[in-house]
Each structure stands twice: as C-alpha cells, then as structure tokens.
Amino acid sequence: MAILEAKGVTKRFGGLLAVDAVDFQIDERMIAGLIGPNGAGKTTFFNIVTGVHRPDSGSISFCDRTIKNLKPHRITELGIGRTFQNIRLFASMTALENVLVGQHCRLRSGVVGAIVRDMSTQNEERYAWRRAEELLEFVGLQEKQDFLAKNLPYGDQRRLEIARALATRPKLLLLDEPTAGMNPQETRELTEFIRRLKTELGLSILLIEHDMKLVMGVCDRVTVLDYGVKIAEGTPTEMQRNPRVIEAYLGRTASSQPGVGHGAS
Amino acid sequence: MSSVHKGAFDSVRDWSHRLAPPWISQVLGRHKRLTLATLFLLALLLPLRADSYQVHILGYIGLFAMMGVGLNVVVGFAGLLDLGYVAFFAIGAYTYALLASPQFGLHIPFWFVIPVAVAIAALAGVLLGIPVLRMRGDYLAIVTLGFGEIIRLVLNNLDPVTRGPQGLSSIDRPSIPLISFTLDTPIHFYYLILIACVLSMFIAGRLENSRVGRAWVAMREDEDAAAAMGVDLIKYKLLAFAIGASFAGFGGVIFAARQGSIFPADFTLMVSINVLALVIIGGMGSIPGVVVGAIILVGLPEVLRDIQQFRMLVFGALLVAMMIFRPEGFISAARQRSEVQRIRELGSVKTTS
Numbered sequence: 001m002a003i004l005e006a007k008g009v010t011k012r013f014g015g016l017l018a019v020d021a022v023d024f025q026i027d028e029r030m031i032a033g034l035i036g037p038n039g040a041g042k043t044t045f046f047n048i049v050t051g052v053h054r055p056d057s058g059s060i061s062f063c064d065r066t067i068k069n070l071k072p073h074r075i076t077e078l079g080i081g082r083t084f085q086n087i088r089l090f091a092s093m094t095a096l097e098n099v100l101v102g103q104h105c106r107l108r109s110g111v112v113g114a115i116v117r118d119m120s121t122q123n124e125e126r127y128a129w130r131r132a133e134e135l136l137e138f139v140g141l142q143e144k145q146d147f148l149a150k151n152l153p154y155g156d157q158r159r160l161e162i163a164r165a166l167a168t169r170p171k172l173l174l175l176d177e178p179t180a181g182m183n184p185q186e187t188r189e190l191t192e193f194i195r196r197l198k199t200e201l202g203l204s205i206l207l208i209e210h211d212m213k214l215v216m217g218v219c220d221r222v223t224v225l226d227y228g229v230k231i232a233e234g235t236p237t238e239m240q241r242n243p244r245v246i247e248a249y250l251g252r253t254a255s256s257q258p259g260v261g262h263g264a265s
Numbered sequence: 266m267s268s269v270h271k272g273a274f275d276s277v278r279d280w281s282h283r284l285a286p287p288w289i290s291q292v293l294g295r296h297k298r299l300t301l302a303t304l305f306l307l308a309l310l311l312p313l314r315a316d317s318y319q320v321h322i323l324g325y326i327g328l329f330a331m332m333g334v335g336l337n338v339v340v341g342f343a344g345l346l347d348l349g350y351v352a353f354f355a356i357g358a359y360t361y362a363l364l365a366s367p368q369f370g371l372h373i374p375f376w377f378v379i380p381v382a383v384a385i386a387a388l389a390g391v392l393l394g395i396p397v398l399r400m401r402g403d404y405l406a407i408v409t410l411g412f413g414e415i416i417r418l419v420l421n422n423l424d425p426v427t428r429g430p431q432g433l434s435s436i437d438r439p440s441i442p443l444i445s446f447t448l449d450t451p452i453h454f455y456y457l458i459l460i461a462c463v464l465s466m467f468i469a470g471r472l473e474n475s476r477v478g479r480a481w482v483a484m485r486e487d488e489d490a491a492a493a494m495g496v497d498l499i500k501y502k503l504l505a506f507a508i509g510a511s512f513a514g515f516g517g518v519i520f521a522a523r524q525g526s527i528f529p530a531d532f533t534l535m536v537s538i539n540v541l542a543l544v545i546i547g548g549m550g551s552i553p554g555v556v557v558g559a560i561i562l563v564g565l566p567e568v569l570r571d572i573q574q575f576r577m578l579v580f581g582a583l584l585v586a587m588m589i590f591r592p593e594g595f596i597s598a599a600r601q602r603s604e605v606q607r608i609r610e611l612g613s614v615k616t617t618s
Contacts, residue, residue, distance in 0.1 A: 050493060072492040082493050090486035093479075100476075101483040105495025107476050111504065114475030115468050121475075128476075168495055 003028050003172055003204050004049065004080075009058035011044055011228075018044040020228040021058065026172070031198055031205045033219035033236070035212075037249055041228040042208045043085055046174055049206075050082050051075040063171070077105045081170030083161040085177045085208070091150035095141055095160050098149050099132040102167025132167065139163040139193070155186045162193075166201070173197065175207040179214055191217045216240070224248065304556075305463070312455050320451040322567050324523065327458035328516050330559035332540045334465045334552060335512025340541065341550035342478060343505035344485025346406040348537050349393070349413025353386045353510035355420060355532035357517020359427060360385050362527050365437040368428065375439030379518055386514025387507040394506035398499055401488075413537050421529040432528030439522050454523040461519060465512050466552050472508070473552070481505055482550075539563075546587050548594025557595045 006024040010017070019041040026032045034042050047053045049060060051072040060068050067075050090098050107128055113121035136142050139159040144152060149160060158178060165173060178194070179187045191214050197203045209215050215222060216236045224232040224239060226248040232239060239245050312320045332354060339347045360382035364373045397408050420427045427433065439457070440447040448454060472478045480501050483491040492498050521527050539562055547558025561583075569576050587594070 052489065052492075071497075072489075073495045073497045076493060076495040084490065084493075088487050088490040090483045090490065092486060093482060097479060097482075101479050101491070101496070102494050104476060104480055104483075109476050111472065111477055111508070114477050115471045117471060125475075164494065 001028055002026065003030075004060070004062050004206070006045075006049070006060045007058055009045070009048060009055045009060060011041075011048055011053055011055050017228050019048065019055070019225075022225070022228070022230050024223060024230070026204055026206055028171075028204055029198060029202055030220050031194065031207070031218050033215045033222040034206060034208045034225065035210070035215060035222060035239075036225035036231075039227075040225040040248075042225055043176060044228075045225070046082065046176055046206075046208065049075075049174065050080060073105065076168050076170075079169065079171035080174065081165035081168040081172070082174040083158075083165050083176055083178065085180065087154075087157050087161055089149035089157055089161055089164070092148055094146050094148055095136060095152065095163075096129075096132050096145040098160055098164050099135050099167045100128055102135075102164035103128050103131065104168075106167075106169055135163045135167055136160075138166070154181055158182065158190075159193075166197075170203065172204045172206065175205065175209075177208050177210065179209065179211045187211055187214055190214070194218050212240075308459055312452050317451050320455050322564065324451060324455045324458050326559050326563045327455065327462045328520055329540060329543060329563045330556050331458070331462050331465050331516040332513050332536075333543045333547065333555035333559055334462075334469045335509045335516070336540050337509075337544050337550065337552065337555050338469055338472065338481070338512070339505050339509035340544055342473060342481040342485065343502065344481075345502065345505060346402060346409070347506070347509070348406045348410035348534075348541065349416070350409075350509070350513060350540055351532045351534065351536040352393070352413045352416035353389060353513035354517040354520065354536065355416055355529075356386045356389050356510075357382045357514030358521040358527050358532070359420060359433070359517075360514070361518040361521040362433040362436050363426070365522075366433050367435050368433050372437055374442070375437065375518070375522055376442075379515060382518045383511045383514045386517070387511040389514075390506035390508075390510025391503050393510075394503040398502055410534065410537070413534060417529050417532050417534075420532070427529070430529060432526055432530075433521075434526035436521050436525050436527070438525070448522070451523075454519070458519055458523075461515060465515070466556075469512075470552055477501070477504070542584060546584070546594060548596040551594065551596050554594050554596035561595075 002025045004024070004026045006022060008021045008023065009019055010021050011019040022041075022045060024045075034045065036042055044053065048055050049067075051067065051070050051074070055068060058068075059066060062075070062078055062080060065078065067078065067080075070078075090101060093101070107124055109121040109124050113124075133142065133145065136145050139162055141152075141156060141159055141163065144156060149157065152160060158181075162173075162175070162178070165175075175194070179190055182190065194205060194207070194214075195218055197205060207215075207219070219236050222234065222236050222239045223230060224242075224245050231244045231248060232242045234242070312323060315323065332350065335353075336347065336350050339345050339350070361375070361378045363369060364371050364378050364381070365375065366372075393409065393412050397405050400408060421429055423429070438447050438449045448457060480491065480496045483494065483496060484498060484501055488498060520531075524531075543558030543562040544555060545558070546561055547556065548554025565583075566576050566580070569579055572579075
C-alpha cells in the first residue's frame, strides 16, 4: 500500500523547471532512493513533499490525505520527518534540547501549562526527557546529550539530526544526503543504521544520496531524476545498468560528474 | 566570528572575562535558590537605606528590568528584533491613564485595569506581529521602529482622547481595597514594582524552560528547521510578540500610576533603544542578565550625573566595549554557559531525583 503518492508534481522557479511532472510512490516499510546529478531537482522534490514549496501543479497525498497545500508543521504532524542536506541543527541548543524540540508536535502543553507547571505538564516534560534520552541512545549519542549541537563532530551532528527527525514520530522519513561528508567507515555504519530504522521502527524511508554503495546497499527501489524529469525507476541493480541513467551521470558532457561517488553539492 | 577580533583584543578580552567572569553565571547556576533569595532580600532592604530620590531611581530600574524581561522574550528567546517596544509600554500607560483619571471621569480601580491593559498590549503585539510575520532581522527592526513612532505620534495628535502633548494628569493612585491603603510614595511603588518584576521574571523563566520556550529558541536558531519539527511559526511568533508586549503593558500601567501624569514625550524611541541595550548588555536570552543590564543602564547615568555632559559618551563607549569584549553580555544565557558546568548540574539533578 502506498504511503506517499505524488502525481504529476511540477515546480517552476521563474524560467527554471525544477521538477517536471514527476510521478512517485513509496510503500509502507520501503526504503526508496532518489538519485540524479546535481541540480536534478531532488531537494526541490523533498521540499515540495515537506511543504516548504508549493507545487505549481500535480497532487501529493500521504496516507490517503492530500498534503499539497499544507504548511510544513502540519505535514510533520501527519508523520513526515526530514533531515537537511546541509545540517541544520539548532546550533546553540544542546543535543538533548534539539531532540526535545523534535517532539514539539507530539506534546501539548501551552503557555498556561508552562507557567503553572501543573501535573500534566510535568508528566509530559518528564516523558519528553526520557524519550529524548532514549532517542539519543538509539543513535549512539547518549554520552553527549549536554553538548551544544554546534560543538559536536560532524558525524554526530548527522546522527543528531536523524534523532531529531525521529522525535517527530514519523511514518515516513526523508533523508537528504545523509552521508554527505562522511568517510567510508561512517557511511557503512549509517547504512546499517538506516536498515535498523526500517526493521526496528517499521519506517518508510526516502533518501537522496550520491553514494552508490549506500543506495545499492539499502534501497528497495531507486528513482532517477535528471533536469527535473523522472528518467528511470526500478531496483538498484536495474538502475546501475540503465543506459539513460548512465548517460545522465556521465554522458552529457565530457567534464561533468566524473564519478558517481561523493558529490556533495 | 572568532577570526574577526583576533590579535590585540584577545588579551583584553581575557581580562574582561576575569572582570565580569563566568563565575557569576556559575554561582547563579550552582546555588540558584540561595542567590535568588539573597538578591531578593537585598532588593527588599535596599530602599530602607536610600533617600526618596534614590528609591525613585530604583523604581525606574525595576520598570526597565520588567520591560527588559518582556523584550528578552521577543529578542532573546524568539530572535525577533523589535525596536518599537516602547509602544506597548505606552499602550499600557495610556490605558490606565484614560480609565483612571478625570479625562473621561472614569476611575476604574488599578487592579482591574492591569488585566485589561495587559490584554490590550498583547493584542497590539499580535496586530504588530501579523504584518511582520515574513520579515527577519534588519527589516523587522525597521518596521517595528516605525510602529513605535506611529503609536507615539497618535498619542501626540489624538487631542480629544489623549490631550496631545499636554498629556494626561491627575491619574489615580492605586489603593488596596480592604485596608483602604493608597500607594503614593516612591517606596510604595518600589515594592509594587518589585513584586511585578519578580512575577515577570518567574513567568519568563518558566516559559523559557518549557515546550513554548524551546520552540522560540528553535525558531531563533533556524526557522525552517523549526517548522520541520512541527513548530507553527506564525503561532509562536505572534505568541512571542503578545507575551513580550504584555510585560511592557503591565509596566506601563505601573508607570502611569506612579508618575501621576504622562506625556507622549515619555515614550520616545530612546526608551526602546535603552531596553534593547540593557537586554544586550546584560546578556541576550538571560533573565538575570536583564537585571544587571537594567542596573547598569538606568543606574549608571544617575551615578554619572556629576559629569552630565559626558554621560552619553561614556554610555556609547560602554556599549562599544561590550560588543567587542563580551558580545554575549554580562551574564550569558544558560545555553551559552560552559557545557561542563551544565553537565555537572544535570548530573546533580539526576542523582537527587
């Protein structure tokens, strides 16, 4: 059953057709990869799904609910969590506080509760702290919960961003280049971690990735974008052999995209 | 940041840290209750050793501290640079002045006006907030600055209601009903302001360490990421404006009652700038910092009264020096404090609970 379904999604920025009539579908408990050369419209597609951009045409539904015109915070509430391509943590908050903010849409206490600090608020806070600690433990940051996010090493920041996204209790998790800037060892660990998200938490995951080893390792299906157009879709091995995909990456001009390896844009 | 002021400044900066060192925040953190109780006791006893003029100044410090706490919610927590903050102070003051003076022959009791004025100021905060929702930084500052001036100009020109530049006078003194006690000396008002200050700080402190406060700080750090975490940006921005404004409205009511007469000239841009300056000097986002800032910014000019014509000069120099040597303010916000110390704090919390 499809958890996210996009039909004919199109987005223009002035004269640039960033995403052109893309159909896309992801099923429950599936890891889908979104690949393509730099500027292919992958992140734009993410931003449309998460409500940062509104599509010019087309429809998107999540769990059979249209989410096309919803604001980002509403979409998060419905169950789509995300990370960002260039890590965007709350830099001068601690790791724990970052995860607490992630739980924002699952907590209820408001201004009055905050001031009076009644029983339900206290219980909620205690629960939120415990859950934040659990999530930090899940990503292996339990020792670093009181570090300011900006002082964490790069790999930890990536992990914290995932913990923060998990705190929103997503059904679908969007990861935008999770391995950008990681070394092979960290990438291997992350591959394993993404598999755990699917098996242990039962999440559906959509990831944008340039690291083909990761894509081959975890994705059930891969969608390839080029100049905003979906040019191919299928299993990772199919995509590896698909002539259009190879052309998109290597064939246009001699100088573009020499390797498919690490292309952090 | 760090690469900007390297070199000659560094040694001076180290020295400045020793002068207004992290131990202030450390002591505040470690013995929080004790420190607060001592400071409160000091504030209670202070006026007994001061003459009436000094008490009046202490009251001013309190009013500014209150406004600082409110502006700190908007600027320090939510990161919305508001330069028209005086408008809400004016709204609070004029609300009381109009409802409790011979102007319209109304004499509504002080205690009833407080919630009304606070609500009106909060509403004004929301009304200011709506058009500036999409603005950040400099643009937001300019629009809010304009808003502050608009309110002052309206008060100055709406003669039939506000009597324009002549202001409103013979404003009622607050009285405590059952014991029919009327507040009319600087000492009475000092204690009233002290209570209001403590209340404001309590509320702001509670908000800071809550889901609401976290959402504000997240918004300040990164709006888009905050939205992706489910923070409703519109709601939390308006909430910050409304809550910040309500503190100023509250302060305005007390100000009007204390002065007995108020004029549009009391609510100039300088007030907004002073409040912002005390928030920055004290330490953005830090509530104890606001108190220190208020003492320095309101108290220092009085101490410097002997060198009247150089006052602003000294001030300017102080501000510039602060920005260079202690950009995080005298008492930096809890989050910016040494992490090691925070870990220690949390450790001790955990072992006791």
